[in-house]
Amino acid sequence: MRATYGQAPPMRSRILLVDDETEILVALTDLLEDEFDILSSTDPMEALDILRTAPDVTVIVSDQRMPGLTGDKFLLQAREISDAHGILLTGYADLAAVVAALNQGRIRFYAHKPWESDALRAMVREVASHCRLERALLTERALLHGLMETLPLGLVFTDAAGRTIRHNIGAGQVLSEVAGVLEQSLYPQLRQDEIEAMRARTREHGHDEHLLMYEQGGAARWHEFTRSTLPWPRRPNGDVVPVEERWQVSVDRDVTDRLTMEAQLRQDDKMRALGTLAGGIAHDFNNLLTAILGSLELLNDMAPPQDPMAAKLLDNASASARRGTVLTRRLLEFGRPKPVVLQPVMLGPLIHGMHDLLLQSLSRRADRAGQPLGRCTLDMQGVASDAAMPPVQSDPGQLEMALLNLCINARDAMPEGGCVSISTHVEPATSDGPAHVVVTVADQGCGMSPETAARIFEPFFTTKGIGSGTGLGLSTIYGFLRRCDGDVRVRSAPGEGTQMSLWLPVCSAPCAGDVADDDANTVPLASCRVLVVDDEDAVRLVTEQFLRHDGHDVTGVDSGTAALALIEADRGFDLVVLDLMMPGMSGRECGEAIAARRPDLPILYVSGYADPGNLPEGAFVLGKPFTPQTLRRALVDAMGAPARSMVSS
Numbered sequence: 001m002r003a004t005y006g007q008a009p010p011m012r013s014r015i016l017l018v019d020d021e022t023e024i025l026v027a028l029t030d031l032l033e034d035e036f037d038i039l040s041s042t043d044p045m046e047a048l049d050i051l052r053t054a055p056d057v058t059v060i061v062s063d064q065r066m067p068g069l070t071g072d073k074f075l076l077q078a079r080e081i082s083d084a085h086g087i088l089l090t091g092y093a094d095l096a097a098v099v100a101a102l103n104q105g106r107i108r109f110y111a112h113k114p115w116e117s118d119a120l121r122a123m124v125r126e127v128a129s130h131c132r133l134e135r136a137l138l139t140e141r142a143l144l145h146g147l148m149e150t151l152p153l154g155l156v157f158t159d160a161a162g163r164t165i166r167h168n169i170g171a172g173q174v175l176s177e178v179a180g181v182l183e184q185s186l187y188p189q190l191r192q193d194e195i196e197a198m199r200a201r202t203r204e205h206g207h208d209e210h211l212l213m214y215e216q217g218g219a220a221r222w223h224e225f226t227r228s229t230l231p232w233p234r235r236p237n238g239d240v241v242p243v244e245e246r247w248q249v250s251v252d253r254d255v256t257d258r259l260t261m262e263a264q265l266r267q268d269d270k271m272r273a274l275g276t277l278a279g280g281i282a283h284d285f286n287n288l289l290t291a292i293l294g295s296l297e298l299l300n301d302m303a304p305p306q307d308p309m310a311a312k313l314l315d316n317a318s319a320s321a322r323r324g325t326v327l328t329r330r331l332l333e334f335g336r337p338k339p340v341v342l343q344p345v346m347l348g349p350l351i352h353g354m355h356d357l358l359l360q361s362l363s364r365r366a367d368r369a370g371q372p373l374g375r376c377t378l379d380m381q382g383v384a385s386d387a388a389m390p391p392v393q394s395d396p397g398q399l400e401m402a403l404l405n406l407c408i409n410a411r412d413a414m415p416e417g418g419c420v421s422i423s424t425h426v427e428p429a430t431s432d433g434p435a436h437v438v439v440t441v442a443d444q445g446c447g448m449s450p451e452t453a454a455r456i457f458e459p460f461f462t463t464k465g466i467g468s469g470t471g472l473g474l475s476t477i478y479g480f481l482r483r484c485d486g487d488v489r490v491r492s493a494p495g496e497g498t499q500m501s502l503w504l505p506v507c508s509a510p511c512a513g514d515v516a517d518d519d520a521n522t523v524p525l526a527s528c529r530v531l532v533v534d535d536e537d538a539v540r541l542v543t544e545q546f547l548r549h550d551g552h553d554v555t556g557v558d559s560g561t562a563a564l565a566l567i568e569a570d571r572g573f574d575l576v577v578l579d580l581m582m583p584g585m586s587g588r589e590c591g592e593a594i595a596a597r598r599p600d601l602p603i604l605y606v607s608g609y610a611d612p613g614n615l616p617e618g619a620f621v622l623g624k625p626f627t628p629q630t631l632r633r634a635l636v637d638a639m640g641a642p643a644r645s646m647v648s649s
Contacts, residue, residue, distance in 0.1 A: 013037070154167075232247050233247065351424070378421075389437055391507050426506075442499040486502065528552050560593070576602070
């Protein structure tokens with residue numbers, strides 16, 4: 001008897017019983033064989049093979065505790081090759097596995113051993129009925145006209161010979177019920193053998209996914225074809241026909257935008273990974289720079305060179321190490337995104353200090369195909385002197401990153417080479433706002449249309465090819481400038497290059513350079529007993545010598561464990577200088593343990609890579625590398641100033 005429309009055909013359901021105990025299989029078979037066709041196995045792997053050859057299995061009744069493969073994991077693998085529903089039997093209180101299997105849809109019900117016969121039989125009956133109904137409804141749902149009329153995809157149902165049954169392909173034709181049209185005729189832009197190849201792979205594997213590019217509306221578009229065989233048509237007795245006779249459904253998706261977004265996100269992930277790597281390198285390098293700079297300064301104090309050349313070489317080494325601190329700080333800004341910290345900044349020294357870095361960013365040798373590209377030069381003659389420019393209110397680290405991004409964009413706009421120029425000028429205050437210093441980065445590149453220029457600050461918008469940019473650089477710059485109460489403006493036209501201008505509000509407060517003078521003039525504390533804790537011997541030695549030079553009584557140890565031992569021995573320390581990142585017991589853990597024993601004992605943390613989330617509240621932090629002056633200032637703050645966090649970079 002044929003099934004009525006929308007109802008499952010009356011038939012005996014085939015179920016698969018899996019249990020490593022033969023006696024259990026016999027008992028289950030005796031219970032269920034009157035109503036169901038039974039397949040059984042004591043081996044989960046063999047049961048998977050049975051499922052591959054018996055696609056009409058509707059219910060899998062599996063034991064949970066089996067050697068080699070537990071029931072929940074077996075049912076997970078079974079779901080990959082069969083749509084049969086699972087029932088999990090367990091003789092143990094293995095509730096976690098049962099709950100996970102239920103939540104992930106691998107099973108419909110579970111029952112404990114020993115089972116109640118009528119309840120288990122009713123459970124299997126319900127699950128089998130549900131599975132049959134789902135299979136019957138899949139075809140009906142797929143063919144619903146409303147779905148096909150609203151689906152933003154190309155959907156084609158074909159019979160085994162490739163003749164269309166239903167499709168929504170073609171201009172002005174939302175839904176076609178005309179049978180007999182070959183599927184190849186729906187895609188004239190594709191080679192005919194490409195469609196047939198997809199059909200053949202689907203017959204062989206039951207599923208196929210293929211990515212093709214073809215012209216659409218005068219532009220190249222990427223389309224993803226996903227194709228599957230359908231469990232239809234069926235024999236009059238309800239059996240599914242062999243795979244080579246089954247219908248196929250093809251879904252055509254335009255994935256051009258998705259591929260572009262995925263490429264942008266992959267690029268963003270790579271940049272995040274590079275940032276993490278840069279942060280780790282900067283931490284280790286800051287330890288080296290602390291030892292180098294400190295040793296050079298101590299050596300100069302202990303035995304000033306008499307030979308002028310020796311003095312010059314010593315100054316050269318110190319200057320080079322200080323340049324290393326600037327480069328390391330830029331690595332940290334790249335690897336450690338942080339909130340904008342506004343402070344007075346002198347633009348002249350900041351921009352000229354970036355000269356070597358900007359030159360390096362402009363250098364290029366070849367494109368991705370290995371073809372040589374034009375040479376880019378840098379012109380900074382338009383950067384006004386300090387006397388001509390007041391300080392601006394900004395974050396120096398993020399401002400440097402913004403300028404670097406603009407120069408890289410300018411370079412990429414000039415594949416044939418050209419000059420990138422940086423200039424500054426002061427815009428006077430108006431009735432609508434304060435005075436601004438304007439920094440302009442200009443290129444001689446291809447320029448942009450008004451439509452493109454209007455979108456460049458949108459997140460993920462980029463004019464570069466897939467994989468060549470994230471589309472986040474200019475949107476990040478825009479967000480940074482807005483947080484500074486500034487602005488970014490663009491002037492561009494096709495063939496006339498681009499000018500990007502950063503408008504930064506003028507600040508009347510003292511510039512950041514004045515802090516260095518305060519550090520130099522800080523009066524050292526009276527003699528204190530200081531405990532220095534740092535796992536780096538070279539850094540600990542320099543720190544100890546700086547402190548001894550100021551007259552302090554210093555004890556140094558290389559671990560938090562050793563520090564706690566001295567604290568517990570009540571050595572009478574007045575201050576602890578504690579490295580934040582150490583193996584074993586970290587600086588934070590050590591500091592918290594010290595605070596628990598001596599809550600009145602001040603602690604000054606030092607670190608080459610201080611993560612604010614890894615610091616105790618109200619902690620004093622001195623960044624590496626540090627000078628005797630900055631260390632002296634930090635000690636004064638830690639010993640007597642109101643609680644505030646002092647992070648030096």
